Amino acid sequence: MTCVEKGIPYELVPIDYGSDAHGALHPFRRMPILEIDGTIIVESLAITGHLAEAFPGPTLQPEDAAGLARMRTWMSVCADYLFADVVRTVPRGRPITDEEQTTARSALERAETLIDANPFLVGQELTLADLYLAPQIANCLEKAPALLDGLVRLTTWGQLMASRDSYRLTAYDLS
Numbered sequence: 001m002t003c004v005e006k007g008i009p010y011e012l013v014p015i016d017y018g019s020d021a022h023g024a025l026h027p028f029r030r031m032p033i034l035e036i037d038g039t040i041i042v043e044s045l046a047i048t049g050h051l052a053e054a055f056p057g058p059t060l061q062p063e064d065a066a067g068l069a070r071m072r073t074w075m076s077v078c079a080d081y082l083f084a085d086v087v088r089t090v091p092r093g094r095p096i097t098d099e100e101q102t103t104a105r106s107a108l109e110r111a112e113t114l115i116d117a118n119p120f121l122v123g124q125e126l127t128l129a130d131l132y133l134a135p136q137i138a139n140c141l142e143k144a145p146a147l148l149d150g151l152v153r154l155t156t157w158g159q160l161m162a163s164r165d166s167y168r169l170t171a172y173d174l175s
């Protein structure tokens with residue numbers, strides 16, 4: 001999504017997940033991994049920050065200190081809490097248990113309280129915070145859409161994100 005928003009051409013390269021070749025690129029054998037001009041960058045925080053800062057186009061980061069803090073709060077919330085309690089907790093391919101539902105719903109309700117009246121998570125412009133949260137909400141909508149019932153601010157923001165090319169062009173196909 002960051003590449004699309006910045007207008008940076010990119011290619012998705014398949015990898016033998018968990019293999020030694022994967023470990024040579026990312027010692028913790030996770031994704032994403034960015035190869036750029038012969039350099040490998042791992043971890044979403046570093047990758048998205050590098051793409052935002054090293055290329056022309058929208059900055060995707062607020063210029064004021066308070067805005068930056070708010071963006072980083074969201075990125076931290078996504079990386080630590082929503083990733084664990086929603087993305088990792090909500091199963092694919094079997095019904096969600098009551099306990100999983102409570103864990104995920106509670107995290108989403110807490111995230112909802114962080115959304116204000118602005119269209120994007122940090123003000124009037126799209127930032128990396130939106131690009132962190134959008135795939136997590138897409139993942140939730142795919143696996144257990146009812147988890148978002150009644151969460152009006154998250155849903156409204158999600159609809160705004162879903163209308164963007166970066167969202168549509170990076171949607172994954174499970175078939």
Ligand SMILES: N[C@@H](CCC(=O)N[C@@H](CS)C(=O)NCC(=O)O)C(=O)O
Pocket residue numbers: 029030031032042043044045079
């Ligand atoms: N802190 C890492 C988390 C990376 C991560 O856990 N990625 C997931 C995919 S979104 C993954 O590789 N999962 C596969 C696994 O845990 O083996 C980042 O922000 O890049």
